[in-house]
Amino acid sequence: MAAGAGREKADAIRRLGARVVxxxxxxxxxxxxxxxxAxxxxxxxVHSSDDERVIAGQGTVALEILEEAPDLDLLFVPVGGGGLLAGCCLAAGLAVRPVRVIGVEPQEASRYAVSLAAGNPVELPASRTVADGLRGQRPGEITFPIVRGRVDELIAVGDDEILRAMELLHRAGLPAEPSGS
Structure with missing residues (x-):
């Protein structure tokens, strides 16, 4: 794990019997x-995001959402390493009707927006954000071309917006960590 990742995550991993480095x-x-x-x-x-198997698996999130809500026309996806976004972009392309995919990045770690503007993957310095699962520094070699060719829009949100969204989700009975909020 990257140093500075949430202690709760590291503790949960240890409880499952793994050694945290x-x-x-x-x-x-x-x-x-x-x-x-390795x-x-x-x-x-198995890379956490830049792996075909991970991208395919994470794309099933969008497939399940589209199965439950076939009239959906807009899908917001949190952007970390890009595996979830790439998978959702691919899955949205299979939808019967057009579905716009909007990637949501922390302002402090907007490596996809920067990279898309540059036309190639750009590595950003390590960042700090409450959404520690979204602190990727560089788009993946596999995920970047998928996202570049298929994402409809990227938006950046600040930590205050992330925390507000998390609070709203909690009030609605949907506990979520900052990265998913």
């Missing part, structure tokens, strides 16, 4: 450490 330097440092640990131990590394 942290990396200073943000998400990019975490990914580099994960690759090294090479050193022979473990299979």
């Amino acid at each position: 942290t990396a200073d330097g943000g998400v990019a440092a975490r990914d580099q450490l994960a690759r090294r640990l 090479a050193d131990t022979g473990a299979l590394l």
Whole structure:
């Protein structure tokens, strides 16, 4: 995990029996450490977002939503590493009627908006945001072309907006962490 990730997440992972290893330097440092640990131990590394299997699995979220709400015409998707957004973009393309996909990034970690404007993946410095699951620094090599070709819009929201959304969800009986809010 990137150092600075929520303590609750690390504790939950430990309760499930896993060993937590942290990396200073943000998400990019975490990914580099994960690759090294996998090479050193022979473990299979499945990237949290930049992996075809993960993208396909995360796209099932949109498929289930579209199954439940076939008249849906707008889908807002939180953007971290981009796997969920890429999967949702692909799934929305299978919808019977057009569905606009809007990616939502923290203002402090808007690497997809910056990268789309540049025309290629751009690495941002490590950032701080209450949405610690969305602190990706660079779009993935697999996710970026999918998102570039299919996302309809990206919007950036500040931490205050994220916390307000989380509060509204909690009031509605839908507990959510900042990254999903």
